[in-house]
Amino acid sequence: MKGQVEIMEYMVFVLLTMFIIAFVLFMIFGFQFLSLGGEQAGEIESRSLFILQSLLSSKTLNSPQYQKGSVLDDAVLTVMTCDDIVDMFGERVYVEVRTFLEKPDCDDPGLSSLERSRCESRIGKLISMENIQCTSEKYPECFVWRYQGCEKQDEMVFRSVPVNVLRKMNSTVAMGVITIGIRGSET
Amino acid sequence: MLSAFQIFKMLMGVVVFIFVIIFFFRVSNMYVGVEERADDFEILRGFDRSVRQTFTSGNPGTFVNFRFLDSLYYDPPRLKSRNQKTLTVTTFLIASTFESNLIKECEEYEWFSFCWVYAYPQNFTLIFTPLDGDGRKDLIKDIVEVMPGDIRFAHCNDTDLLRGDRNAFLAFVDNGMDDITYTPCTVSIPDGYRLVTITTDESIEPRRNEIVLNPQTGAYIEYLSGLPELVNAPSPIRTGSYEDARDVYFLLTTGKSALDYKNEMFLNDLTIAAKIMEERMKLVKRKMLDLNVQQCVECPTPFPKECGYTNALGDEFTSDLYDAMAGPSGSLRQLNDVISANDDYLTALARTAADYKELIAGGCE
Incomplete structure (x- = not known):
């Protein structure tokens, strides 16, 4: 009986030792995998920044009036297609540019209730106008550029920055936001 | 006298020891590979x-x-x-x-x-051995001119190797090189150095880090650097032709494949940009006419008919550029075909650049 107990104790001791060894190894590799995941995230971040910078400094997409770049040409944005984006920046890249209209201040205390109501209605119209997507037909009365075939996808990482957009037809520069998204699996 | 339990413990210890050793050996092997x-x-x-x-x-x-x-x-x-x-x-x-x-x-x-x-090598040194061939001095001078500022130069005659900075070397090429009858360089050429042998004898086989240029035919023979399994070529020797000193510059520092790749990418990007630009010009012209928008301060000379409405370069802005780049079937030609067929696309590109400059000067863009 005593012998059996000793054998059992010994077996438990051996198993416990092996379990500890396996656990230590698992922890070492586990940490490596975790750091690999972190590096991948950093790489996606870095790639999205690179695409964004390339886009903003591309001579083709920017207006020649502004030599230092970062003023996108609205006509170029309108004629550009998803195929062009794929050719320039690779597959699974989402690009959206949005410009904003100047809106009146409806909180002005000097406004009467009728004026305020008109003001708010005007803001509503402006907001709905801001969602008009640009095509060759709607240009220049449009404010959003998206590209069919380069839609948002799950697991994309997005980055948005303010951007200037040259409204060619009235030679003004509008304030906008460019958003790009890339898929992690691309890296 | 050993008890049965003690014998069992010994046997178990041996089995576990072997198991642990094998396990660690395998894991460490895998780990080393992964780490490398x-x-x-x-x-x-x-x-x-x-x-x-x-x-x-x-x-x-x-x-x-x-x-x-x-x-x-x-x-x-x-x-x-x-x-x-x-x-x-x-x-x-x-x-x-x-x-x-x-x-x-x-x-x-x-x-x-x-x-x-x-990306060009730090402390890169070009060693010239001009054996023969008309125009070898001009070729050396052209190559030296296009190289980035911190590259060093030398000439080699048999076992003599003399180095100098850019100006000293150019002065030597002008004044001293003719006095020397060169024989092939036999000095060992380590990485970071490139030996340029200039000769009309195309039977010379270059060694590692050497390239042979024929100044009369524009032919070159290069030795591909890198491990054979990585180079993935049956022989490390490759022949081809260069157009000018700029081509040689790439050949010397990066190899022909990088130069071909650059040309391919250039053509690719140009095609996309030309297409976008042409579409953009059409759109702007149409909308300006529709909306009666005039932007030009003065009429740019290439587009008198469009004046008043131009910034529109017109429908034909990049069409001749396209024609030059496209093959008979309309598909895009390979750059080498385009170049060998004619230089139309470069002419067309230069023309569009000049036209565009006019438009900017006229306030149309």
């Missing part, structure tokens, strides 16, 4: 990161970690290490596989620009 590959990958990725930084900022950079790799081969757009780790470089670059200086270079055409990062 991870190290290679980390170095390659670091390089890619440096290239991206130089590309986006325009500031020159350096990368010195290639010394930790046993071997490296650039097969555009992939960099391959001995451990067969491959990295596809996200930015177009022309790479050397040595410790490198990184600079951004661009070709500008008013409405289109093409930029790349050029």
